[in-house]
Amino acid sequence: MPAFLRNEKVRGILYQIITIALFIAFLFFVAQNTAHNIEQRGIKTGFDFLHATAGFDITESPIPYTPMDTHLKVFEVGLLNTLIVSFWGIVFSSLLGLLIGVWRLSPNWLINRIAAAYIETFRNIPVLLQILFWYNVVLATLPSTRQSINLFDTVFINNRGFFMPEFVFGPGAWMIGAALFLAVVAIYLISRWAKKRQEKTGEQFPVFLTGLILLILLPLLAYFLAGRPITAVMPELHGFNFRGGKTYTPEFLALLFALSIYTATFIAEAIRSGIEAVPKGQKEAATSLGLSPLQQLRLVVLPQAVRIAIPSIINQYLNLIKNSSLAAAIGYPELVTIFAGTSLNQTGQALEILLITMLTYLMISLIVSLILNWFNAKMKIKER
Amino acid sequence: MVYPPKVAKEPPLLERGPIAWVRRNLLSSPYNIAFTILGLAILYMIIPPFVKWAIIDANFVGHSKADCTGNGACWVFVKEKLNMFFFGFYPHDQIWRPELVIASAAALGAFAKFVRGLHPFKLLLIVLFPIYAFVLLHGGSFGLPMVETSKWGGLLLTLVIASVGIVLSFPIGIILALGRQSKLPIIKSLSVFYIEFVRGVPLITVLFMASVVLPLFFPEGVNFDKLARALIGITLFEAAYVAENIRSGFQAIPKGQYEAADALGLSYWQKMALVILPQAIKVTIPNLVGTFISLFKDTSLVMIIGLFDLLAMVTVTANDRDWLGMDTEGYVFVAFVFWVFTFSMSLYSKRLEKKLDTNNK
Numbered sequence: 001m002p003a004f005l006r007n008e009k010v011r012g013i014l015y016q017i018i019t020i021a022l023f024i025a026f027l028f029f030v031a032q033n034t035a036h037n038i039e040q041r042g043i044k045t046g047f048d049f050l051h052a053t054a055g056f057d058i059t060e061s062p063i064p065y066t067p068m069d070t071h072l073k074v075f076e077v078g079l080l081n082t083l084i085v086s087f088w089g090i091v092f093s094s095l096l097g098l099l100i101g102v103w104r105l106s107p108n109w110l111i112n113r114i115a116a117a118y119i120e121t122f123r124n125i126p127v128l129l130q131i132l133f134w135y136n137v138v139l140a141t142l143p144s145t146r147q148s149i150n151l152f153d154t155v156f157i158n159n160r161g162f163f164m165p166e167f168v169f170g171p172g173a174w175m176i177g178a179a180l181f182l183a184v185v186a187i188y189l190i191s192r193w194a195k196k197r198q199e200k201t202g203e204q205f206p207v208f209l210t211g212l213i214l215l216i217l218l219p220l221l222a223y224f225l226a227g228r229p230i231t232a233v234m235p236e237l238h239g240f241n242f243r244g245g246k247t248y249t250p251e252f253l254a255l256l257f258a259l260s261i262y263t264a265t266f267i268a269e270a271i272r273s274g275i276e277a278v279p280k281g282q283k284e285a286a287t288s289l290g291l292s293p294l295q296q297l298r299l300v301v302l303p304q305a306v307r308i309a310i311p312s313i314i315n316q317y318l319n320l321i322k323n324s325s326l327a328a329a330i331g332y333p334e335l336v337t338i339f340a341g342t343s344l345n346q347t348g349q350a351l352e353i354l355l356i357t358m359l360t361y362l363m364i365s366l367i368v369s370l371i372l373n374w375f376n377a378k379m380k381i382k383e384r
Numbered sequence: 385m386v387y388p389p390k391v392a393k394e395p396p397l398l399e400r401g402p403i404a405w406v407r408r409n410l411l412s413s414p415y416n417i418a419f420t421i422l423g424l425a426i427l428y429m430i431i432p433p434f435v436k437w438a439i440i441d442a443n444f445v446g447h448s449k450a451d452c453t454g455n456g457a458c459w460v461f462v463k464e465k466l467n468m469f470f471f472g473f474y475p476h477d478q479i480w481r482p483e484l485v486i487a488s489a490a491a492l493g494a495f496a497k498f499v500r501g502l503h504p505f506k507l508l509l510i511v512l513f514p515i516y517a518f519v520l521l522h523g524g525s526f527g528l529p530m531v532e533t534s535k536w537g538g539l540l541l542t543l544v545i546a547s548v549g550i551v552l553s554f555p556i557g558i559i560l561a562l563g564r565q566s567k568l569p570i571i572k573s574l575s576v577f578y579i580e581f582v583r584g585v586p587l588i589t590v591l592f593m594a595s596v597v598l599p600l601f602f603p604e605g606v607n608f609d610k611l612a613r614a615l616i617g618i619t620l621f622e623a624a625y626v627a628e629n630i631r632s633g634f635q636a637i638p639k640g641q642y643e644a645a646d647a648l649g650l651s652y653w654q655k656m657a658l659v660i661l662p663q664a665i666k667v668t669i670p671n672l673v674g675t676f677i678s679l680f681k682d683t684s685l686v687m688i689i690g691l692f693d694l695l696a697m698v699t700v701t702a703n704d705r706d707w708l709g710m711d712t713e714g715y716v717f718v719a720f721v722f723w724v725f726t727f728s729m730s731l732y733s734k735r736l737e738k739k740l741d742t743n744n745k
Contacts, residue, residue: 016570023574030601037600108416109409110423124726125719126681128688129695133715322586328688336588350596358585358593365584 472537
């Protein structure tokens with residue numbers, strides 16, 4: 001070995017130069033081949049296609065869309081649908097996961113076992129299978145429009161989806177929003193004041209109860225003051241379909257149910273492991289301080305459990321968002337289905353479209369991990 | 385005086401045996417009683433209808449849809465299509481080949497468990513096995529008729545994808561994890577970029593990339609078949625997750641181990657291969673099994689790019705004109721097969737976790 005190679009630093013630089021050279025050579029090889037292949041096959045390049053007319057319809061869109069709109073609009077619709085289904089998926093999987101997680105910790109043997117069975121069943125079956133099962137079996141075998149399942153004349157369930165009342169906000173509805181905002185600000189101020197007072201005098205103030213009352217009372221007051229600006233439009237059967245109200249398609253529901261049920265198992269496990277990770281001594285110490293079981297949970301166990309559970313729960317939310325791309329199998333028009341699917345087939349510009357799609361998901365992941373980092377930094381045990 | 389020791393009385397009947405257990409676990413408080421009733425109600429709502437559908441009203445005997453008369457499940461369908469579910473479109477008269485491969489894999493597993501340590505003969509067998517399996521499955525030589533990969537399907541394809549994915553993603557994951565640990569900035573940032581990029585995107589986009597764009601990356605004439613492209617996609621995807629698992633293993637290794645290896649004068653590769661990696665991998669085995677479980681479940685995504693894995697077989701078989709409307713049975717059966725595999729993997733991981741837990745900490 002020549003002398004200079006025995007220096008670790010020199011070797012390090014050499015290795016890196018070799019890596020970079022190989023990497024660049026690989027990129028060059030790929031780029032050259034791609035350019036050649038694209039030319040050979042007559043595929044267009046560049047991002048001009050985003051402004052070309054899409055020419056196909058989308059079954060459901062939160063914003064106005066016609067086939068005359070551009071592929072950029074298709075992208076927007078897809079992204080919005082991804083976010084909508086992810087949002088509701090996160091809400092439902094959290095609720096279900098919390099319920100199952102609490103059941104899993106229950107001292108009642110039967111409930112405990114039921115929760116465990118739920119977790120072990122749904123966690124071990126591929127989520128794609130669950131999506132297809134909901135779509136092709138459960139929702140497809142619901143009764144037809146005429147024989148809809150009728151829940152109190154407000155919700156109708158049939159094989160074309162769920163039909164629910166839609167809430168229309170009239171003029172003055174902004175007052176309710178303002179009242180809600182006011183309530184939140186008030187709660188924040190009250191909790192700060194209560195904390196200060198408790199530190200000074202040791203007296204406690206029922207923050208939670210006051211907050212709850214404010215949160216319900218203020219918007220309710222605004223609702224009546226503004227002259228009841230919210231009205232519900234009920235779905236009604238006209239001929240062969242329902243009109244009015246809000247329609248949730250089987251595609252949306254199958255995706256939502258499957259994602260929620262699947263992700264809930266992981267959230268339940270995260271909650272269980274978070275609570276079980278709190279050392280036994282903490283509970284015993286709380287008991288010997290004379291705290292009631294509820295106080296123990298609220299003041300001692302939960303604050304410590306949350307620190308452990310929340311990061312993995314947020315990771316599960318991220319997985320849910322990524323798993324929503326499986327809608328491609330049933331045709332719910334989200335990002336992968338319409339943009340990386342239909343638009344890709346129409347334009348043939350796979351490279352550009354897939355790159356945009358991947359970067360979009362990457363951005364979402366990045367935002368979620370920023371939130372996670374912020375949370376971790378905030379929750380870090382402050383050692384003095 | 386002699387005091388003969390008195391035999392202790394047994395605890396009262398209500399404090400021992402099954403009665404005490406029921407009292408303690410199911411009826412200890414009004415809350416608890418309410419929960420027990422709720423639990424019984426849930427079980428009553430789920431189990432009797434399911435048992436009625438799946439067993440009591442189900443049809444097991446027969447050969448066609450006409451034999452399914454009851455309201456319950458038509459397991460005749462699954463029985464008649466079992467070959468499809470297991471081997472896809474693999475030619476009927478050649479099915480002994482995948483069967484032989486699976487039997488040899490089981491034998492190899494048993495052998496590997498029997499012969500402890502890194503016996504050279506064992507290593508040779510393990511290295512030769514994939515070649516043997518490929519030759520047997522694909523054919524075209526040794527007088528075996530060729531069976532193109534497009535004819536592979538069902539559970540066979542799922543197992544091929546899962547095992548190839550696991551075996552190949554493991555070394556790539558190790559290299560990426562080493563890269564991420566490296567002190568060399570360029571190597572480190574390339575690894576971090578790769579790992580974070582892949583972990584930030586859904587598998588389906590990677591599979592699309594592999595099936596649509598990958599062929600553009602290579603010179604004309606270089607053609608991967610569909611299965612190979614899916615394998616590349618899945619392997620590259622899972623490697624990033626394996627890398628993160630191994631990195632968490634690295635973090636569990638005390639600094640003293642690195643220093644001790646340095647003090648012994650080991651080179652970087654010796655240090656990693658002989659001291660750090662064996663410990664890091666051992667610590668992280670439960671996590672790795674977790675990643676491999678999700679890889680196994682993720683194999684079902686290949687149906688979206690047009691491969692006929694176990695899940696895709698439900699659609700294929702239920703579209704058979706003689707068996708229309710049988711997808712419920714198909715899904716339940718396939719879910720059960722997936723569940724058996726993943727659940728046994730997770731049991732294995734739990735057992736390992738217990739076994740490894742005693743050594744450390």
